[in-house]
Amino acid sequence: MQTIREVMTPDVRTISPQETVQRAAQLMDELxxxxxxxxxxxxxxxxxTDRDITVRSVxxxxxxxxTFVGDVMSTDVRTCYSNQDLDEVLDKMGDVQIRRVPVIDEQxxxxxxxxxxxxxxTKTHGAAEDALDEISSPSEPDRSETRH
Structure with missing residues (x-):
C-alpha cells in the first residue's frame, strides 16, 4: 500500500486571503x-487557481x-491526509474531477x-490513468452558449 506522503510535494508555498489576485498570478508564474x-x-x-482568477475576477x-484572493478563491476544498492510501485519494480525485489535493497532517x-x-x-506506474480518465471527462457548461 502506497501512501500520499510517498508521492506528495512537500513544503508547498501558500498565499494569504488578504493578498491581491495580481500577487497570486505572479506567484503562480514564479512557481x-x-x-x-x-x-x-x-x-x-x-x-x-488560474481558473478562479480568470473566471471570477478578470x-x-x-x-x-x-481584488483580494479571499474574494475569488475556492472555499470548498477537498483535502487528504498524508497517511491516506494513494488509491483511495485517486478514487476521490476522479469522483469529483480534481487534479490536485492539499495534504493535511492527521495529527x-x-x-x-x-x-x-x-x-x-511520475512516482507510480499507471496509478493515475483511471483517475485521469474520470477527471478529464467533459462537463456541461455553466450556461447556454449563444452563437453570433
Whole structure:
C-alpha cells in the first residue's frame, strides 16, 4: 500500500486571503503552477487557481491589483491526509474531477504538502490513468452558449 506522503510535494508555498489576485498570478508564474493553497495563518481556508482568477475576477472586470484572493478563491476544498492510501485519494480525485489535493497532517491538521496527478504519474506506474480518465471527462457548461 502506497501512501500520499510517498508521492506528495512537500513544503508547498501558500498565499494569504488578504493578498491581491495580481500577487497570486505572479506567484503562480514564479512557481510554474496553476493553483496555490490559501492559508490564514497556519489554517487552510481555500485554494486559488488560474481558473478562479480568470473566471471570477478578470471576466467580471475586476482590477487584479485591487481584488483580494479571499474574494475569488475556492472555499470548498477537498483535502487528504498524508497517511491516506494513494488509491483511495485517486478514487476521490476522479469522483469529483480534481487534479490536485492539499495534504493535511492527521495529527497537527496543518498543511504539509499537495498531491497532483502529475506527482502520482511520475512516482507510480499507471496509478493515475483511471483517475485521469474520470477527471478529464467533459462537463456541461455553466450556461447556454449563444452563437453570433
Amino acid at each position: 510554474n503552477v496553476g493553483a496555490i493553497p490559501v492559508c490564514d495563518g497556519a489554517k487552510l481556508v481555500g485554494m486559488i 471576466a467580471a472586470g475586476q482590477s487584479p491589483d485591487q 497537527s491538521k496543518q498543511l504539509v504538502g499537495i498531491v497532483s496527478l502529475g506527482d502520482i504519474a
